[in-house]
Amino acid sequence: MAAELVVMGLGHVGLPLSRAAVSAGLATAGYDVSETVVKGLSNGRSHVGGVCDAEVAAMLDVGFRATDDPAVLEGAQTVVICVPTGLTEGGLPDLSAVEAAAEAVAAWLHPGMLVVLESTSYPGTTEDVVRPLLERGSGLRAGEDFHLAFSPQRIDPGNTTWNIHNTPKIVSGCTALCAKHAVAFYSRFVDQLVVARGTREAEMAKLLENTYRYVNIALVDEVALFCHQTGIDIWDVLHCAASKPFGFAPFSPGPGIGGHCIPVDPRYLATRAESQGFAFRTLAAAQDVLSRMPDHVVNRALTLLTEAHGRPEGARVLLLGVTYKPDVADIRETPARRIAAGLLAAGADVRYHDPYVAEFTVGGRTLPRAENLQDAMAHADVAVLLQDHACYAGQALGQARCALLDTRGKAVGSRVTLL
Ligand SMILES: NC(=O)c1ccc[n+]([C@@H]2O[C@H](COP(=O)([O-])OP(=O)(O)OC[C@H]3O[C@@H](n4cnc5c(N)ncnc54)[C@H](O)[C@@H]3O)[C@@H](O)[C@H]2O)c1
Structure with a gap:
């Protein structure tokens, strides 16, 4: 039938x-x-x-x-x-x-x-x-x-x-x-x-929705980069700004964007516009900022690894959460891959912990997977919180003996370094 x-x-x-x-x-x-x-x-x-x-x-x-x-x-x-x-x-x-x-x-x-x-x-x-x-x-x-x-x-x-x-x-x-x-x-x-x-309006509306996220994430990422350089606490800035009940939609900075929508859809808009002689300047600026974030995380992690181990070569780094989104098992276009690749290239010993990802390969190498979070943190020189999975919420990550680079603004403790 x-x-x-x-x-x-x-x-x-x-x-x-x-x-x-x-x-x-x-x-x-x-x-x-x-x-x-x-x-x-x-x-x-x-x-x-x-x-x-x-x-x-x-x-x-x-x-x-x-x-x-x-x-x-x-x-x-x-x-x-x-x-x-x-x-x-x-x-x-x-x-x-x-x-x-x-x-x-x-x-x-x-x-x-x-x-x-x-x-x-x-x-x-x-x-x-x-x-x-x-x-x-x-x-x-x-x-x-x-x-x-x-x-x-x-x-x-x-x-x-x-x-x-x-x-x-x-x-x-x-x-x-x-x-x-x-x-x-x-x-x-x-x-x-x-x-x-018409169909063009509907197609454009979808691209606008995802481009809106793309551009706003780039904006808070750039504000985070500026805050880092000038010693301002970006997370407190966001906390304060988000208290405005109108005219402000909160977005969070992070280690980079991923998935098959947010990094991809604005490219559809930009290339279509270019082919029609229109240059989307905000998209180009956003792309520039967003593409810098994984390297920024790598550089911040390398500084901590050098402090902890004397040099990055052989230092043990643990990536927490490698999916592109919290609490989903999706690693498409995840920035964790570029971050892991940067750390491996510097000679670090890179492992990961993620309850959603059974296997994570980077440049043809399968990264060792940590099963037990506490043991893995006890073994690491530096942990990098990349994804805000719910399982990390009650873990007092900031109390571990290793240094923690927190790209999500979640952890507290004397050994925590925020993005
Ligand atoms: N994933 C999301 O959250 C999301 C949200 C909104 C919109 N979209 C859009 O929806 C579309 C699909 O995305 P997705 O995430 O479901 O992709 P997906 O990769 O998860 O699934 C696509 C499926 O299509 C199949 N396929 C490929 N070519 C085919 C063909 N010629 N005929 C039949 N099947 C074919 C693939 O084998 C695959 O199983 C994309 O345009 C994406 O941008 C995705």
Whole structure:
């Protein structure tokens, strides 16, 4: 029987979306080009944090199936594309997965079908990249024969308050009718929909949201660098500024940004703007500051290692938390990798502790993993708190015998050095 919904790309976005659709009673199938992903899900194993094995098993029980066979698209009422939009080696937008997904849909497109792009991309992707591929491959016309929409995903992995159901969702269509069909689809499992004027506005809104974080993180990072140079306590500055009940949104400095959204999405905006003769100056300035933060942490750690051990070579450093975000098992683009590489290059003996990461490789080397936090801290010359996992909160890290470089402003104690 044809699926009501086919989700293309069963990753951090597609799998939670499938779960939400299944829970709303939609007959849902998932299509993914990765055999590993398909096999795992078919055997009831989740590879995405925030979706547990029991939930995958429950989805399978009510008819969800994952497949790498594009024939699953045959007769589907709605197709949602959630494939990756990363960067090429040269740092440019890589739309190859979106293009491949659109070509696969085109082969099975039928009149009345709703196709939604959820992958983040630059303004014009739905109209100028996806639409021609669908129309050329099918001979059908968007807005006349089938409906084409863009609806960016706002999922925040690890967020226990805001989920797919209660986070307002932006919806847009190539025509008003396309948008209407997309609204009808999403309103089955999303509480509040915000209809954009067109797909370009919705695409731009998503990039603005993530660029807003990017630029503001860069701002507090630069303020932190200045405060360090001038002997001002950045964490007290932030504490004071955040007491303003209006006109100030707090952001925290840190060792650098990571993940597949915040470091990547502004590149989509900047390169698209450049190709249209527009120079985004704030983005360039933010990128410059953000790219300096891992090296700043390395330099601060090397100073402490030299104080503790006489020289960095052979000194023992323990990295606490190597994921890019607190309490998620995601190390994509994590700044911890660059920091570890810098410390290794200086000859330090680098270990890590992270309850979420079983293996952490840096430049082809697997770092030794500390199982017991107290033992590892007793053994280290310097510990560097990189990620604010909840498990570190009650640990009195500042009381350990080793020096602690705290990049998150959490620890107190005479041996603690703040970012
Ligand atoms: N991860 C997030 O928190 C988040 C939040 C909002 C938006 N987004 C955006 O959503 C999109 C997907 O991100 P993600 O984090 O889920 O990626 P992901 O890497 O976790 O998952 C993508 C999945 O798509 C599959 N895939 C690749 N090419 C395919 C194809 N041609 N057909 C079918 N499947 C294919 C991959 O095998 C993978 O399983 C990206 O554009 C991303 O920027 C992500």
